[in-house]
Amino acid sequence: MRPVYMISGGITKFAKGEPRKSFRVMVKEAFDYAMRDCPRLTRERIDGSVLSYFSDHFTRQLMAGIMAADMCGLVPKPTIRVEGGGSTGGLCFQEAWRHIASGWMDCVVAMGFETMSHVNTWKGNEFIALASDTNFDYPVGGFYSGYYAMMVVRHMHEFGTTVEQMAQVSVKNHKNALHNKWAQHHYDLTVEDVRRSPMVAYPLTMLDICTMSDGAAVAILCSEEVAEKLCDNPVRVLGVGQGSDAMRMADRPHGNVILLKHEDASWYKNLKYPGVHSFRAGRMASKLAYEKSGIEDPREDIDFVELHDAYTSSEIQTYEDMGLCKYGDGGKFIEQGHPELTGRIPVNPSGGLIACGHPVGATGLMQAVFAFWQLQGAIAKHNDGDGFIQVKQKRGLGRRKMRGAIHSHAGTGTYVTVSILESTR
């Protein structure tokens, strides 16, 4: 495998509904943004594309990927569609990485989108719930918020996690998004606001859950040689990892924790793992990504994380899967302020899915774009001069370059990707 670099990215502003633009025009706009941000890159230099969108139901258009590729003028070059639920965007990023790392291509565009406003919210919930076992799970009351609610009820039972701790995640992410012009929602909230908003599935309220969105995002990856030629400030993809778990939560085992390098088996003597309280796929993805990136202790070796907070609860669960804290300490981790913008390891400085929106196939690529801008030190450049959410590198770590992790997650933790990006500045 050879080194892979990200040299540009682009996104559309995510919106609840964007009826004036079809998915292919949204992708084209994100693509054009990325091309403008890397002026020496010409379309002729691009060897192919990888497309990601989650559900054929939302657009009611099969082979939508090729329509986005042709709108961007990327035919007759090779192109492929990637799909894996909520993790579709993250998988797309990693597929593009494989295109380059394997030596097959020197420059590839990862492009993702979703147009979820074409059905009403209840129908959208149904389409999403079809990504659960349609013999045993969907017909019982298929509703993803219900599935995640059951997972966090068990997390609360095992570890004493509280609804206030969950609400703090929503408050934090929405506060960060106040300084992100790309975000779908700009709300200044309190814990009480989150708890008072309508209950969706106990204990998750409307403000504990991300919304559906229309939007597109693009990331351009290339080889070292191309990056040196075309980009003054590329970002290296240091390593990628991926994991999976059984579709049905009911089937998940109750065994032993998969340990990260800095962890000790004695921490988890009495914990049955993953059960339904933790995401084994997230742990596996983190472990592999850390191993490939030479990360000994993510608490020290990563400067920020953009993770898949479709639910406030899943952000807390993911702190633990990624080893930012011990299993069981996720609630305390947010309570003590560690994932805040000024905390030990800022999590979702962009505002995450909860505030930025979640157009499924674009989401994982949106995270890549935000992380790319962070590592370029270019947040203000892309945010009308507002650099408030620009993360500072950990103090006293001059010995290494700044690093960010992106984490993309599919329904109840079935597919999870973790990719580690590093500045070259």
Added chain:
Amino acid sequence: MAKTIANKKSSKRAQASPAKAGGPKPKYDKVRLPESDEGAVVFCTDPLTVKSHYEIDYIHSYAEDSPFFRGLAEGKLCGSECTKCGYRFATPRAYCMECGAPTKWFDLPLNGRVHTWTTCYFGSEAFLKEAPFNLALIEFDGVNTLFLSRLIGATEKDIRVGMPVKAKFRRLAQFKPTDVYFVPAEKA
């Protein structure tokens, strides 16, 4: 009547055409797609947004899971036991996830406990009219995995993790997993 109108229209057009000077009428002049009063449901004119309907009936086979659904109609809950490692799955599956060997059917106990639960106040369109409803993952003694079901006869206020519950079955089977549901086994 309709015919008259059509004739009038076509004669008007004939006058305007260069063929009027005694030449033969254009051969395809009367070829028209039939009109209908179907129209469109329009939500918005700019951007033009119309209703687009889509519906499918599947011929869905439960295939290897068929015995489970037939079992529900007989008041029986069937799980899957690995023929090699003995792992017991509360939700049926043809092959063991732990070792890959085929499974055989076994009868689950009808009494279990709530492993985790929620009350849904919203939902997918198909279940919206049933909200609020409770979902629960049920654990059974001597079984390694869980079973997803509806829990009735209790509310958000009184459901607890670990609460004993027992299975009940619909008298008139619909051959869906909701043919079985759970109720509290005793007051918690």
